[in-house]
Amino acid sequence: MQFVVASHNHDKIKELQQIFRVCNNEVIPYTDLLSKIKFPPEGNYSYEENASDKALFISKLLPDKLVIADDSGLLLTARPKILGVRTARDLTNYPTPQQYAQHIIRLVQGRDRKFIMQTSIACAHQGKIIKVVDGTLKGQIASTERGINGEGFSRILIPRGLTKTLAQMTFEESYPYLTRARATEKLIRFLKENHD
Numbered sequence: 473m474q475f476v477v478a479s480h481n482h483d484k485i486k487e488l489q490q491i492f493r494v495c496n497n498e499v500i501p502y503t504d505l506l507s508k509i510k511f512p513p514e515g516n517y518s519y520e521e522n523a524s525d526k527a528l529f530i531s532k533l534l535p536d537k538l539v540i541a542d543d544s545g546l547l548l549t550a551r552p553k554i555l556g557v558r559t560a561r562d563l564t565n566y567p568t569p570q571q572y573a574q575h576i577i578r579l580v581q582g583r584d585r586k587f588i589m590q591t592s593i594a595c596a597h598q599g600k601i602i603k604v605v606d607g608t609l610k611g612q613i614a615s616t617e618r619g620i621n622g623e624g625f626s627r628i629l630i631p632r633g634l635t636k637t638l639a640q641m642t643f644e645e646s647y648p649y650l651t652r653a654r655a656t657e658k659l660i661r662f663l664k665e666n667h668d
């Protein structure tokens with residue numbers, strides 16, 4: 473199957489392409505088919521709603537395509553009032569992956585290091601949402617950035633029970649822990665069960 477992704481985030485698009493390729497599906501950015509358009513502003517309410525709004529926005533312009541959109545965020549146990557569904561906005565002052573990874577390390581310095589990373593992926597067709605799935609990962613924030621296979625969050629997220637960050641693993645090793653992979657597997661299973 474081919475999916476069109478409603479996103480402007482190049483790292484996210486690349487990761488989704490790698491993940492969907494594992495199950496023999498293809499992902500192309502919507503900008504391969506349309507000129508770049510500004511998405512409506514994200515809400516503060518839920519990942520599901522933000523992902524659905526982006527998927528619907530592009531699905532209305534490309535009704536025959538299976539359009540996916542992802543909304544992700546990081547919640548820190550030590551800082552429950554920030555980040556989470558507002559991650560993109562709360563990190564605006566830290567524009568590079570290195571800057572926001574360092575900021576997150578500072579936020580948990582001397583505190584509880586537990587995190588929950590969450591992704592919702594919405595899939596739309598003919599201007600309607602057909603499924604929203606999610607994937608979560610729990611673990612600890614590393615005390616320094618570690619690893620070279622990925623930037624930003626990947627260098628500081630250590631899945632529960634492990635000692636390595638996601639960026640210290642190969643893509644194949646990290647796959648079972650990726651929130652986008654966990655969500656994608658649910659989406660593909662749903663589409664196979666309902667549309668074959």
Ligand SMILES: O=c1[nH]c(=O)c2ncn([C@@H]3O[C@H](COP(=O)(O)OP(=O)(O)OP(=O)(O)O)[C@@H](O)[C@H]3O)c2[nH]1
Binds near residue numbers: 479
């Ligand atoms: O190192 C990272 N690895 C990731 O895997 C990841 N996923 C999200 N983020 C960060 O969280 C914010 C919310 O992201 P988000 O889902 O709202 O997407 P976005 O606004 O970047 O792109 P779009 O898809 O909406 O165009 C983004 O600004 C990024 O700072 C990530 N950082």
